[in-house]
């Protein structure tokens with residue numbers, strides 16, 4: 272880990288549209304300096320007298336050395352917070368806290384990695400691919416979304432990846448279907464050693480199932496509703512099996528968002544599994 | 557001239573009046589990345605329970621206008637792990653730690669107080685009375701004055717004489733003043749208010765309650781007027797009892813509002829989720845505001861809004877001593 276997170280008021284350098292998504296580049300040297308692939312930032316939305324109190328979390332898509340250091344994140348408009356962000360213009364300021372979370376662990380020796388992204392989840396994979404390639408790893412991409420305009424970064428993946436496989440549910444780009452339909456083939460062809468995945472929970476669950484069948488590790492970056500992003504509110508928990516074999520409700524923001532896929536109890540997300548530590552009427556230590 | 561910001565809970569002196577609110581400051585380690593937790597008046601822990609608790613299922617959080625609903629369900633590792641790993645970390649750094657406790661029965665609160673009586677580094681004990689009483693079909697203690705007073709009395713008896721016991725009250729009770737009085741009669745050295753009142757929201761897309769638990773505690777600026785009203789009423793009725801005011805404090809102005817209504821200290825909860833530096837910032841802003849208004853001491857501002865209309869701030873000291 273490269274030091275602790277900071278809060279900065281950064282100036283928006285550029286805004287751009289990328290298909291169905293918006294991208295904001297913000298000058299934030301202190302965040303860029305500490306960045307590792309897989310980190311995220313949280314953004315205060317609505318201005319100084321905002322009635323929206325909880326920060327919005329976004330994966331860091333890219334960092335660049337311009338103006339001392341910039342960070343870029345990519346988002347789709349979901350509700351009022353992201354709608355406000357979509358209205359930001361160059362030279363506006365944004366209140367950011369970051370970098371946050373446990374980044375993607377990197378392999379010690381060169382190996383073959385498949386990077387799987389769903390919707391905007393692929394945004395965090397390109398800086399990861401860059402670091403992996405600089406360590407001599409082979410990188411293959413599998414990107415998917417509901418439709419062509421929601422597949423983020425297909426071009427960049429084609430440029431960087433040894434192979435790139437695209438899927439869309441409506442068949443408007445690449446294969447019709449979901450990333451999990453093609454993943455087994457990609458893993459087999461590439462003789463992959465490890466998989467990295469970022470996207471909706473249902474996708475991560477499917478990707479983990481495929482990797483378990485191949486007996487290879489998968490690092491998943493999960494998304495959970497977050498109020499603070501810094502580990503103090505306990506609202507973002509997911510059931511995860513720890514090394515001692517005990518399931519605990521752990522914070523996605525600080526214990527994650529990256530977890531070893533097979534340790535996440537995807538089927539039990541949104542519940543307290545009866546055998547979790549401290550579950551009602553269950554295990555007490 | 558710097559303002560004398562010292563605040564007193566019973567006979568315990570704190571260097572300043574800004575605390576974290578229970579359940580909103582993690583273990584202290586998380587916030588220590590942003591500011592020195594020994595610089596605030598006190599660090600208040602989340603409510604500690606006897607056994608480990610996994611808490612409620614997700615979603616545990618929903619944003620509402622100027623606030624949020626939350627239902628964490630007192631997730632925590634239990635008092636043993638707390639006393640072995642969390643409390644010593646705070647104590648080693650010299651943080652003044654107020655340990656909040658939560659139980660399902662009088663016996664559980666008492667056992668918690670007893671366990672903490674032997675642990676070094678406890679500045680005060682805060683009794684979270686918004687917990688369901690398992691012996692009363694899950695009715696929360698705060699809704700039943702005599703049960704609340706019984707909890708406070710037994711915690712007081714089990715706690716070292718030099719450690720103040722603070723009773724934490726919620727606003728959604730029939731009469732907050734009589735509840736406060738019962739707690740003080742039961743032995744509470746101070747009161748803190750308000751805990752988050754119950755609220756609810758329904759997601760119109762999924763057409764289900766937004767929170768897995770259905771209802772949740774409403775916090776943030778949305779509840780500030782409710783908090784100010786409670787602090788005001790209780791201070792008017794029990795002017796000698798120290799009150800820790802909380803509920804939607806986001807700025808120094810909000811903190812000053814609590815103080816003027818009668819709080820001698822202010823706790824910051826939801827604001828920390830928005831701004832991890834909130835405690836330090838609010839402390840600085842509060843000091844500037846007091847300075848700008850000519851106060852030498854924070855204590856002179858406590859309850860000042862209770863002076864009769866027309867009385868100027870100059871004769872504030874006389875007025876504070878009158879029994880309003």
Ligand SMILES: Cc1cc2nc3c(=O)[nH]c(=O)nc-3n(C[C@H](O)[C@H](O)[C@H](O)COP(=O)(O)OP(=O)(O)OC[C@H]3O[C@@H](n4cnc5c(N)ncnc54)[C@H](O)[C@@H]3O)c2cc1C
Nearest residue numbers: 325327328329330345346347349350351352353495496497
């Ligand atoms: C670690 C992490 C990384 C993320 N990365 C991206 C990204 O790169 N691009 C992107 O478009 N989105 C990303 N998200 C999701 C993004 O945070 C939500 O889309 C956003 O908070 C929605 O805000 P809103 O006001 O538009 O929507 P609303 O639905 O009105 O939000 C209301 C509240 O719910 C919370 N919330 C709602 N949905 C989510 C969600 N899925 N995840 C977390 N909080 C949520 C918000 O923080 C807010 O408190 C990420 C989430 C997490 C946790």
Ligand SMILES: Cc1cc2nc3c(=O)[nH]c(=O)nc-3n(C[C@H](O)[C@H](O)[C@H](O)COP(=O)(O)O)c2cc1C
Nearest residue numbers: 577578579603626684750751775776803804825826
């Ligand atoms: C996520 C969350 C968890 C909380 N946990 C506790 C708790 O464990 N014990 C307690 O007494 N109050 C708890 N509270 C209530 C707060 O301490 C505080 O009384 C309330 O939120 C009002 O203050 P605020 O508006 O500044 O947040 C919690 C509040 C929130 C938002």
Ligand code: FES
Nearest residue numbers: 500502504505524
């Ligand atoms: S978002 Fe607050 S603890 Fe994770």
